[in-house]
Amino acid sequence: LEDYCGANPNAADARFVLAYHYLTLGYVDEAKAELEVVVKLQPQDELSTQLVKLLSGEAPATDAAPVSEPS
Numbered sequence: 001l002e003d004y005c006g007a008n009p010n011a012a013d014a015r016f017v018l019a020y021h022y023l024t025l026g027y028v029d030e031a032k033a034e035l036e037v038v039v040k041l042q043p044q045d046e047l048s049t050q051l052v053k054l055l056s057g058e059a060p061a062t063d064a065a066p067v068s069e070p071s
Helices: 002-007 012-025 028-041 046-055
Strands: none
Touching: 002 012, 012 028, 012 046, 028 046
16 A cells, blocks of 8 residues: 555555554554655545544644533
């Protein structure tokens, strides 16, 4: 997959899968780097954008109301 991404640098789908594999193996920095490329290639990809923010330590924006603690 790494070779494929190297030979096809604009293949956002392959880069996303590579980022997923990196994450499952614990290579967070490498996953973040791949996801950043995905976002550059496909700026409308909201999932990749949110994952980059999450891996950067930023809290993802949510539309959900905060959950209150039971009394």
